[in-house]
Amino acid sequence: MLLEEAAALPVEDLRSQARIARDRLDPVGVTLRFEERFAARSFRAWTDQDGQRHAHILFDDEAGAWVDALLQAALRPRRGPRFVGTDAAEKTRAADADERTNAQLQYDTIMAVLRTGANADPQQAFGDRQPGVRIVVEALPELPPTPPQSTVAHHPNPGFDHRRRHVLAASSARPRDG
Structure with missing residues:
Protein backbone atom coordinates (compact mmCIF):
# COMPACT_ATOMS: atom_id res chain seq x y z
CA MET A 1 0.00 0.00 0.00
CA LEU A 2 1.19 3.48 -0.84
CA LEU A 3 0.73 4.84 2.66
CA GLU A 4 3.09 2.22 4.07
CA GLU A 5 5.75 2.99 1.44
CA ALA A 6 5.50 6.80 1.81
CA ALA A 7 8.19 7.07 4.49
CA ALA A 8 10.77 5.23 2.39
CA LEU A 9 10.06 6.75 -1.05
CA PRO A 10 11.51 9.98 -2.44
CA VAL A 11 8.80 12.56 -3.05
CA GLU A 12 9.11 12.21 -6.85
CA ASP A 13 8.50 8.43 -6.67
CA LEU A 14 5.65 8.96 -4.21
CA ARG A 15 3.99 11.44 -6.57
CA SER A 16 4.39 9.01 -9.48
CA GLN A 17 2.94 6.11 -7.47
CA ALA A 18 0.04 8.29 -6.30
CA ARG A 19 -0.73 9.22 -9.92
CA ILE A 20 -0.76 5.53 -10.89
CA ALA A 21 -3.06 4.70 -7.98
CA ARG A 22 -5.43 7.54 -8.93
CA ASP A 23 -5.52 6.32 -12.53
CA ARG A 24 -6.42 2.79 -11.38
CA LEU A 25 -9.23 4.12 -9.20
CA ASP A 26 -10.56 6.48 -11.89
CA PRO A 27 -10.01 4.92 -15.34
CA VAL A 28 -12.53 7.27 -16.99
CA GLY A 29 -10.62 10.28 -15.70
CA VAL A 30 -7.38 9.01 -17.24
CA THR A 31 -8.50 10.00 -20.71
CA LEU A 32 -9.82 13.34 -19.54
CA ARG A 33 -6.55 14.20 -17.73
CA PHE A 34 -4.53 13.09 -20.77
CA GLU A 35 -6.61 15.31 -23.06
CA GLU A 36 -6.25 18.25 -20.65
CA ARG A 37 -2.45 17.86 -20.57
CA PHE A 38 -2.38 17.63 -24.37
CA ALA A 39 -4.54 20.75 -24.74
CA ALA A 40 -2.30 22.64 -22.29
CA ARG A 41 0.89 22.01 -24.29
CA SER A 42 2.63 25.26 -25.11
CA PHE A 43 5.87 27.08 -25.79
CA ARG A 44 6.53 30.64 -24.73
CA ALA A 45 9.71 32.64 -25.30
CA TRP A 46 10.64 36.10 -24.05
CA THR A 47 13.57 38.44 -23.55
CA ASP A 48 14.29 39.79 -20.08
CA GLN A 49 15.48 43.30 -19.19
CA ASP A 50 19.13 42.24 -19.68
CA GLY A 51 18.54 40.89 -23.20
CA GLN A 52 18.72 37.22 -22.12
CA ARG A 53 16.31 34.93 -24.00
CA HIS A 54 14.14 32.60 -21.93
CA ALA A 55 11.67 29.86 -22.78
CA HIS A 56 9.00 27.92 -20.94
CA ILE A 57 7.58 24.67 -22.31
CA LEU A 58 4.57 22.64 -21.19
CA PHE A 59 4.91 19.19 -22.74
CA ASP A 60 2.18 16.77 -23.64
CA ASP A 61 2.80 13.24 -22.30
CA GLU A 62 4.48 11.81 -25.39
CA ALA A 63 6.74 14.78 -26.10
CA GLY A 64 7.69 15.06 -22.42
CA ALA A 65 8.68 11.40 -22.29
CA TRP A 66 10.72 11.78 -25.50
CA VAL A 67 12.58 14.85 -24.20
CA ASP A 68 13.25 13.08 -20.86
CA ALA A 69 14.70 10.08 -22.69
CA LEU A 70 16.79 12.35 -24.92
CA LEU A 71 18.26 14.29 -22.00
CA GLN A 72 18.84 11.16 -19.92
CA ALA A 73 20.82 9.72 -22.82
CA ALA A 74 22.88 12.92 -23.05
CA LEU A 75 23.70 12.77 -19.33
CA ARG A 76 24.28 9.01 -19.19
CA PRO A 77 28.09 9.32 -19.51
CA ARG A 78 28.05 11.40 -16.32
CA ARG A 79 25.56 9.34 -14.38
CA GLY A 80 26.57 5.85 -15.51
CA PRO A 81 26.97 3.26 -16.69
CA ARG A 82 30.30 4.43 -17.96
CA PHE A 83 31.69 3.68 -21.41
CA VAL A 84 32.66 0.17 -22.49
CA GLY A 85 34.64 -1.04 -25.47
CA THR A 86 38.06 -0.48 -26.94
CA ASP A 87 37.91 3.33 -26.72
CA ALA A 88 36.20 3.44 -23.29
CA ALA A 89 39.12 5.09 -21.51
CA GLU A 90 39.33 7.87 -24.12
CA LYS A 91 35.58 8.53 -24.01
CA THR A 92 35.63 8.57 -20.20
CA ARG A 93 38.48 11.11 -20.17
CA ALA A 94 36.62 13.27 -22.69
CA ALA A 95 33.44 13.16 -20.59
CA ASP A 96 35.37 13.97 -17.41
CA ALA A 97 37.14 16.88 -19.12
CA ASP A 98 33.85 18.46 -20.20
CA GLU A 99 33.45 21.45 -17.88
CA ARG A 100 29.81 22.13 -18.74
CA THR A 101 27.21 21.78 -16.02
CA ASN A 102 24.44 19.24 -16.50
CA ALA A 103 22.05 22.10 -17.29
CA GLN A 104 24.44 23.43 -19.95
CA LEU A 105 24.86 19.97 -21.44
CA GLN A 106 21.08 19.56 -21.59
CA TYR A 107 20.74 22.97 -23.25
CA ASP A 108 23.44 22.12 -25.81
CA THR A 109 21.71 18.79 -26.51
CA ILE A 110 18.33 20.45 -27.11
CA MET A 111 19.91 23.06 -29.40
CA ALA A 112 21.80 20.37 -31.37
CA VAL A 113 18.59 18.39 -31.85
CA LEU A 114 16.71 21.51 -32.99
CA ARG A 115 19.44 22.47 -35.44
CA THR A 116 19.77 18.94 -36.79
CA GLY A 117 16.02 18.65 -37.24
CA ALA A 118 15.73 22.04 -38.91
CA ASN A 119 18.60 21.24 -41.26
CA ALA A 120 17.39 17.72 -42.14
CA ASP A 121 14.78 19.00 -44.58
CA PRO A 122 14.34 22.75 -44.06
CA GLN A 123 12.11 23.15 -47.11
CA GLN A 124 9.57 20.74 -45.64
CA ALA A 125 9.82 22.16 -42.14
CA PHE A 126 9.77 25.88 -42.96
CA GLY A 127 8.79 26.32 -46.59
CA ASP A 128 10.08 29.50 -48.22
CA PRO A 144 41.32 48.34 -25.22
CA PRO A 145 41.05 45.00 -23.42
CA THR A 146 38.11 44.49 -21.11
CA PRO A 147 39.24 44.90 -17.50
CA PRO A 148 39.22 41.65 -15.48
CA GLN A 149 36.71 43.05 -12.98
CA SER A 150 34.12 43.37 -15.76
CA THR A 151 30.73 41.85 -15.12
CA VAL A 152 30.61 40.53 -18.68
CA ALA A 153 30.72 36.71 -18.71
CA HIS A 154 33.74 35.15 -20.35
CA HIS A 155 33.08 33.58 -23.73
CA PRO A 156 34.61 30.15 -24.46
CA ASN A 157 36.06 31.53 -27.71
CA PRO A 158 39.08 33.69 -26.75
CA GLY A 159 38.75 35.74 -29.96
CA PHE A 160 35.14 36.67 -29.20
Missing part, protein backbone atom coordinates in the same frame (compact mmCIF):
# COMPACT_ATOMS: atom_id res chain seq x y z
CA ARG A 129 10.95 31.33 -44.99
CA GLN A 130 14.08 29.69 -43.58
CA PRO A 131 14.92 30.52 -39.94
CA GLY A 132 18.22 32.17 -39.24
CA VAL A 133 20.13 34.61 -37.12
CA ARG A 134 21.95 37.54 -38.66
CA ILE A 135 24.97 38.79 -36.72
CA VAL A 136 26.36 42.21 -37.54
CA VAL A 137 30.02 42.84 -36.77
CA GLU A 138 30.76 46.54 -36.44
CA ALA A 139 33.94 47.91 -38.01
CA LEU A 140 35.33 49.83 -35.02
CA PRO A 141 38.86 50.92 -34.20
CA GLU A 142 40.80 48.54 -31.94
CA LEU A 143 39.33 48.63 -28.42
CA ASP A 161 34.62 40.38 -28.53
CA HIS A 162 31.13 40.95 -27.10
CA ARG A 163 31.41 44.69 -27.71
CA ARG A 164 31.51 44.22 -31.49
CA ARG A 165 28.79 41.64 -32.10
CA HIS A 166 25.08 42.23 -32.03
CA VAL A 167 22.34 39.77 -32.86
CA LEU A 168 20.27 41.67 -35.35
CA ALA A 169 17.47 39.27 -36.18
CA ALA A 170 16.47 35.97 -34.70
CA SER A 171 13.84 35.15 -37.26
CA SER A 172 13.41 34.72 -40.95
CA ALA A 173 12.25 38.33 -41.29
CA ARG A 174 14.71 40.69 -42.91
CA PRO A 175 15.86 43.71 -40.88
CA ARG A 176 14.83 47.15 -42.07
CA ASP A 177 17.46 49.21 -43.84
CA GLY A 178 18.50 52.45 -42.25
Whole structure:
Protein backbone atom coordinates (compact mmCIF):
# COMPACT_ATOMS: atom_id res chain seq x y z
CA MET A 1 0.00 0.00 0.00
CA LEU A 2 1.19 3.48 -0.84
CA LEU A 3 0.73 4.84 2.66
CA GLU A 4 3.09 2.22 4.07
CA GLU A 5 5.75 2.99 1.44
CA ALA A 6 5.50 6.80 1.81
CA ALA A 7 8.19 7.07 4.49
CA ALA A 8 10.77 5.23 2.39
CA LEU A 9 10.06 6.75 -1.05
CA PRO A 10 11.51 9.98 -2.44
CA VAL A 11 8.80 12.56 -3.05
CA GLU A 12 9.11 12.21 -6.85
CA ASP A 13 8.50 8.43 -6.67
CA LEU A 14 5.65 8.96 -4.21
CA ARG A 15 3.99 11.44 -6.57
CA SER A 16 4.39 9.01 -9.48
CA GLN A 17 2.94 6.11 -7.47
CA ALA A 18 0.04 8.29 -6.30
CA ARG A 19 -0.73 9.22 -9.92
CA ILE A 20 -0.76 5.53 -10.89
CA ALA A 21 -3.06 4.70 -7.98
CA ARG A 22 -5.43 7.54 -8.93
CA ASP A 23 -5.52 6.32 -12.53
CA ARG A 24 -6.42 2.79 -11.38
CA LEU A 25 -9.23 4.12 -9.20
CA ASP A 26 -10.56 6.48 -11.89
CA PRO A 27 -10.01 4.92 -15.34
CA VAL A 28 -12.53 7.27 -16.99
CA GLY A 29 -10.62 10.28 -15.70
CA VAL A 30 -7.38 9.01 -17.24
CA THR A 31 -8.50 10.00 -20.71
CA LEU A 32 -9.82 13.34 -19.54
CA ARG A 33 -6.55 14.20 -17.73
CA PHE A 34 -4.53 13.09 -20.77
CA GLU A 35 -6.61 15.31 -23.06
CA GLU A 36 -6.25 18.25 -20.65
CA ARG A 37 -2.45 17.86 -20.57
CA PHE A 38 -2.38 17.63 -24.37
CA ALA A 39 -4.54 20.75 -24.74
CA ALA A 40 -2.30 22.64 -22.29
CA ARG A 41 0.89 22.01 -24.29
CA SER A 42 2.63 25.26 -25.11
CA PHE A 43 5.87 27.08 -25.79
CA ARG A 44 6.53 30.64 -24.73
CA ALA A 45 9.71 32.64 -25.30
CA TRP A 46 10.64 36.10 -24.05
CA THR A 47 13.57 38.44 -23.55
CA ASP A 48 14.29 39.79 -20.08
CA GLN A 49 15.48 43.30 -19.19
CA ASP A 50 19.13 42.24 -19.68
CA GLY A 51 18.54 40.89 -23.20
CA GLN A 52 18.72 37.22 -22.12
CA ARG A 53 16.31 34.93 -24.00
CA HIS A 54 14.14 32.60 -21.93
CA ALA A 55 11.67 29.86 -22.78
CA HIS A 56 9.00 27.92 -20.94
CA ILE A 57 7.58 24.67 -22.31
CA LEU A 58 4.57 22.64 -21.19
CA PHE A 59 4.91 19.19 -22.74
CA ASP A 60 2.18 16.77 -23.64
CA ASP A 61 2.80 13.24 -22.30
CA GLU A 62 4.48 11.81 -25.39
CA ALA A 63 6.74 14.78 -26.10
CA GLY A 64 7.69 15.06 -22.42
CA ALA A 65 8.68 11.40 -22.29
CA TRP A 66 10.72 11.78 -25.50
CA VAL A 67 12.58 14.85 -24.20
CA ASP A 68 13.25 13.08 -20.86
CA ALA A 69 14.70 10.08 -22.69
CA LEU A 70 16.79 12.35 -24.92
CA LEU A 71 18.26 14.29 -22.00
CA GLN A 72 18.84 11.16 -19.92
CA ALA A 73 20.82 9.72 -22.82
CA ALA A 74 22.88 12.92 -23.05
CA LEU A 75 23.70 12.77 -19.33
CA ARG A 76 24.28 9.01 -19.19
CA PRO A 77 28.09 9.32 -19.51
CA ARG A 78 28.05 11.40 -16.32
CA ARG A 79 25.56 9.34 -14.38
CA GLY A 80 26.57 5.85 -15.51
CA PRO A 81 26.97 3.26 -16.69
CA ARG A 82 30.30 4.43 -17.96
CA PHE A 83 31.69 3.68 -21.41
CA VAL A 84 32.66 0.17 -22.49
CA GLY A 85 34.64 -1.04 -25.47
CA THR A 86 38.06 -0.48 -26.94
CA ASP A 87 37.91 3.33 -26.72
CA ALA A 88 36.20 3.44 -23.29
CA ALA A 89 39.12 5.09 -21.51
CA GLU A 90 39.33 7.87 -24.12
CA LYS A 91 35.58 8.53 -24.01
CA THR A 92 35.63 8.57 -20.20
CA ARG A 93 38.48 11.11 -20.17
CA ALA A 94 36.62 13.27 -22.69
CA ALA A 95 33.44 13.16 -20.59
CA ASP A 96 35.37 13.97 -17.41
CA ALA A 97 37.14 16.88 -19.12
CA ASP A 98 33.85 18.46 -20.20
CA GLU A 99 33.45 21.45 -17.88
CA ARG A 100 29.81 22.13 -18.74
CA THR A 101 27.21 21.78 -16.02
CA ASN A 102 24.44 19.24 -16.50
CA ALA A 103 22.05 22.10 -17.29
CA GLN A 104 24.44 23.43 -19.95
CA LEU A 105 24.86 19.97 -21.44
CA GLN A 106 21.08 19.56 -21.59
CA TYR A 107 20.74 22.97 -23.25
CA ASP A 108 23.44 22.12 -25.81
CA THR A 109 21.71 18.79 -26.51
CA ILE A 110 18.33 20.45 -27.11
CA MET A 111 19.91 23.06 -29.40
CA ALA A 112 21.80 20.37 -31.37
CA VAL A 113 18.59 18.39 -31.85
CA LEU A 114 16.71 21.51 -32.99
CA ARG A 115 19.44 22.47 -35.44
CA THR A 116 19.77 18.94 -36.79
CA GLY A 117 16.02 18.65 -37.24
CA ALA A 118 15.73 22.04 -38.91
CA ASN A 119 18.60 21.24 -41.26
CA ALA A 120 17.39 17.72 -42.14
CA ASP A 121 14.78 19.00 -44.58
CA PRO A 122 14.34 22.75 -44.06
CA GLN A 123 12.11 23.15 -47.11
CA GLN A 124 9.57 20.74 -45.64
CA ALA A 125 9.82 22.16 -42.14
CA PHE A 126 9.77 25.88 -42.96
CA GLY A 127 8.79 26.32 -46.59
CA ASP A 128 10.08 29.50 -48.22
CA ARG A 129 10.95 31.33 -44.99
CA GLN A 130 14.08 29.69 -43.58
CA PRO A 131 14.92 30.52 -39.94
CA GLY A 132 18.22 32.17 -39.24
CA VAL A 133 20.13 34.61 -37.12
CA ARG A 134 21.95 37.54 -38.66
CA ILE A 135 24.97 38.79 -36.72
CA VAL A 136 26.36 42.21 -37.54
CA VAL A 137 30.02 42.84 -36.77
CA GLU A 138 30.76 46.54 -36.44
CA ALA A 139 33.94 47.91 -38.01
CA LEU A 140 35.33 49.83 -35.02
CA PRO A 141 38.86 50.92 -34.20
CA GLU A 142 40.80 48.54 -31.94
CA LEU A 143 39.33 48.63 -28.42
CA PRO A 144 41.32 48.34 -25.22
CA PRO A 145 41.05 45.00 -23.42
CA THR A 146 38.11 44.49 -21.11
CA PRO A 147 39.24 44.90 -17.50
CA PRO A 148 39.22 41.65 -15.48
CA GLN A 149 36.71 43.05 -12.98
CA SER A 150 34.12 43.37 -15.76
CA THR A 151 30.73 41.85 -15.12
CA VAL A 152 30.61 40.53 -18.68
CA ALA A 153 30.72 36.71 -18.71
CA HIS A 154 33.74 35.15 -20.35
CA HIS A 155 33.08 33.58 -23.73
CA PRO A 156 34.61 30.15 -24.46
CA ASN A 157 36.06 31.53 -27.71
CA PRO A 158 39.08 33.69 -26.75
CA GLY A 159 38.75 35.74 -29.96
CA PHE A 160 35.14 36.67 -29.20
CA ASP A 161 34.62 40.38 -28.53
CA HIS A 162 31.13 40.95 -27.10
CA ARG A 163 31.41 44.69 -27.71
CA ARG A 164 31.51 44.22 -31.49
CA ARG A 165 28.79 41.64 -32.10
CA HIS A 166 25.08 42.23 -32.03
CA VAL A 167 22.34 39.77 -32.86
CA LEU A 168 20.27 41.67 -35.35
CA ALA A 169 17.47 39.27 -36.18
CA ALA A 170 16.47 35.97 -34.70
CA SER A 171 13.84 35.15 -37.26
CA SER A 172 13.41 34.72 -40.95
CA ALA A 173 12.25 38.33 -41.29
CA ARG A 174 14.71 40.69 -42.91
CA PRO A 175 15.86 43.71 -40.88
CA ARG A 176 14.83 47.15 -42.07
CA ASP A 177 17.46 49.21 -43.84
CA GLY A 178 18.50 52.45 -42.25
